[in-house]
Amino acid sequence: MAKDKLNIAFFGSSIVSAYWNGAATYYRGIVKALHKMGHEVTFYEPDILERQEHRDIDDPEWCHVIVYQEDKLSLRGLLRKAQEESDVIIKASGVGAFDEFLEEEVAKMKSRDNLIIFWDVDAPATLDRIEKDENDPFRKLIPQYDFILTYGGGQPVIDAYNNNGAQKCIPVYNALDTDTHYPVDAEKRFEGTLAFLGNRLPDREARVEEFFLNPAGDLPDHKFLLGGSGWGDKPMPDNVDYVGHVYTKDHNAFNCTPMAVLNISRDSMARYGFSPATRVFEAAGAGACIITDYWKGIATFFEPGEEIIVVKSGEEVKNVLSELTLEEAEKIGKAAYKKVLEKHTYEHRAELLESVISRKLHNQSEDV
Template identity: 80%
Template structure:
């Protein structure tokens, strides 16, 4: 493989996590690729006021191109990106997604790779399988790879059933540069904290796993972070802190006795889809309580490195019995596991090996 790959990446945003849960995932992967010597240009649209709510300035580990919400500019950037060795179209860019899905495929050459990177595979698969006329159905076989944010064998099987040449999960992970243990912050003090934007396919699970236990444990303090919850009816002992910027994630994870992970319905359905925040919380040494999803044990050992609840009653029971000492022990075990197996360096090594193998195979076929 070339020592220094040029990679063009069309995604939602790498500089802003505002209404953009994939931001830290992109940062971790791209930063790790940069450390390996590869050059990434990340193209993102100026939409949803994300540029007004940046978490970071343009980083030194990739070139960021923010483009206006118009197709003419985008067509020019596609011509620029066509010179890259690897061209990636992520799902959920938020502007001209259908156009980009097709346009990136048109950039295929003998000596480059075209990749679709699905950061919400369950939603994409549900969409295309419920609508055979969806234009993306015909495009899937034209990509060299489909990479996914999670999903395990069920997602691999579904994508390959729909024509993917090869589907490979590149799971979320820990960015050790940004997520690590810090001192507690009083404003996040409580028995249980949950961080997540208000989304239709998550809200019912938040009511069950977070709001219901809060009502029953009225003497305990609960912390809710994320956008969109301001008008949500909730008990008095839940403190809503709004959008939590990335710089405050460590304190949010380190301060309460435990932090809660709640899967979106679609992610829980397919399993094998740990949210980015699971690894971020583990990287801060947090004691994590998660709703059940298939494949948890692939990443953490239940009972030792993570606590698993099937419903709100089980969350309540866990919190009632969980001592601060036990919570700390579980958090430390999770911290050790992510450092050993689940950093973005681990994920980028997998990605590099996949790209290397494919480029080598194509070069051999040409010779």
């Protein structure tokens, strides 16, 4: 019989720092919800990319954090520790150090008494990579994992992983962490008509130009707010205020203050669809009026026109902002806030995760 309490080892990018790490909010929400259910999680993360110098949080009470150096010998010891102590061992994509090594070593850890999981926090990128390279080492490992979990992608991603031999692929979508993201008072430094928060990435930049910078240039009487790392040398209109990296503690004010906030998908996410970014749920949890670029599956999460505004071009963004009133924005934000509390919290996601893990462990024990 499967244990009621699970010991879970999680190898990911970082749970204590969101610096160049968009998955931090996702990890925190999932792990915190699992802790509330009575499970114990140890999160293993590498000391890279100055993340420890840009922490958003101290080591939390809901998770044991182990920070390791880029040292394969030490990492082998941590893997042995995880195998000895854990019912479930998770390797997330995009750790940033020894990814191929971790993927192969975790796959070797499978036993009758545990589950091994690959958790893909950027499935479109992973799938595009292995489709382009038939010799990609991860391709042969996919069938060895009990589960492939993804934070988005819907049926297109499920089908793609199944076609590559996955035993079971299950989307565990982004959601709202109600302890961290919620409505707060507006702050003057974040005032404006439209705000966008996202790091500068190659497969996002053109869409930021189309949906954010071009409309800003066409609406010189409106103030636009850009947050995120890497945009410092990007040419932008004079009415765009670039505020740099926005720490997690300031996300609520960033979302609550402007009339609307913009979600812009990366190219690969938009192509696969069913991939709402973490920031969508953060903004909804703050009661923000969200304007999003179009991607297939939006209505799975929010009702277009009622709970979210959907646009297909920069011209549509400009038209929406020219006509949107503060009262209308507030109404849409309140509707999104209601929906996210009802259906899209990390407690909802953790319940799904607990269910599939417990069922699989139970079936394994029955087969022994």
